[in-house]
Amino acid sequence: MHIFLPEEIGFCFGVRRALKLVSNELKKGNHIYTLGDLIHNPGVVENLRRRGVIPISSLSQISKGTLLIRSHGASPSLIKQERRKGLKILDATCPYVLRVQRIARYLSMKSYQVIIIGLAAHPEVKGVMANVDKGQAYVVKTPEEATEIPFASKIGVVAQTTESIDNFENIVKNLIEKGREIRVFNTICKVIRQRQENTKRLAKKVEAMIVVGGRNSSNTCQLVKLCEFLKVKTYFVENRDGLEIEELKHLKKVGLVGGTSTPTSAVKEIKDFLISIN
Numbered sequence: 370m371h372i373f374l375p376e377e378i379g380f381c382f383g384v385r386r387a388l389k390l391v392s393n394e395l396k397k398g399n400h401i402y403t404l405g406d407l408i409h410n411p412g413v414v415e416n417l418r419r420r421g422v423i424p425i426s427s428l429s430q431i432s433k434g435t436l437l438i439r440s441h442g443a444s445p446s447l448i449k450q451e452r453r454k455g456l457k458i459l460d461a462t463c464p465y466v467l468r469v470q471r472i473a474r475y476l477s478m479k480s481y482q483v484i485i486i487g488l489a490a491h492p493e494v495k496g497v498m499a500n501v502d503k504g505q506a507y508v509v510k511t512p513e514e515a516t517e518i519p520f521a522s523k524i525g526v527v528a529q530t531t532e533s534i535d536n537f538e539n540i541v542k543n544l545i546e547k548g549r550e551i552r553v554f555n556t557i558c559k560v561i562r563q564r565q566e567n568t569k570r571l572a573k574k575v576e577a578m579i580v581v582g583g584r585n586s587s588n589t590c591q592l593v594k595l596c597e598f599l600k601v602k603t604y605f606v607e608n609r610d611g612l613e614i615e616e617l618k619h620l621k622k623v624g625l626v627g628g629t630s631t632p633t634s635a636v637k638e639i640k641d642f643l644i645s646i647n
């Protein structure tokens with residue numbers, strides 16, 4: 370079997386930065402709380418938990434200590450609340466996410482109807498929405514949903530950093546008729562764009578793709594969708610336990626990619642395993 374890997378695998382810059390902050394704080398002997406999982410990868414979260422990084426679901430669960438703002442960012446009101454409680458804040462918001470928040474704030478200030486392309490339930494989107502005046506932004510995930518947006522004289526569009534470029538383009542096409550003036554900011558993170566491009570390229574030359582990452586990772590799910598859209602047999606696994614060994618054994622060319630919250634070691638482990646069954 371020939372296994373093809375893209376040039377870049379492993380954590381993105383934003384995740385590496387968050388993990389560095391965590392590691393420095395842990396060296397001081399402090400526990401760290403995170404509102405939700407630090408990154409969308411169950412294996413990594415479990416490992417961090419053992420080292421003293423504790424996910425919580427609500428601020429009411431803690432009264433003191435160090436709280437890390439994840440790379441997805443958080444709403445300004447939540448950050449205020451954390452400071453009022455006297456918590457020590459470690460801000461790991463990715464600079465690319467901060468950019469989306471800044472643009473959304475600017476558009477809102479200039480009276481544009483803000484539209485965020487992404488998943489309404491995702492913490493990054495909630496954080497961006499909180500930067501819009503009174504939280505009055507529309508969140509759109511599909512081109513069909515874009516047709517339901519009411520007409521406005523000024524529309525400003527941003528995207529979740531992990532959105533797929535194809536979906537972004539298709540939604541924007543449908544938004545064109547929805548306003549007299551439309552400003553579109555492509556805020557998809559360049560690391561994500563690169564991973565999507567690499568995945569497309571690989572998917573076109575192999576019999577099957579293996580996408581490694583957490584099922585709750587938005588950008589990993591986008592890679593899976595992309596492969597499925599290209600009609601290549603796709604396996605979505607978190608680790609080697611999820612592999613369909615009998616099916617894979619017979620393949621000659623396999624592509625192997627990972628999301629931005631998937632450690633290099635997880636991808637390499639699968640590569641080594643595939644080599645061992647051949």
Ligand code: SF4
Nearest residue numbers: 381383463465530558
């Ligand atoms: S995927 Fe991009 S935007 Fe998200 S944390 Fe990584 S570098 Fe930042």
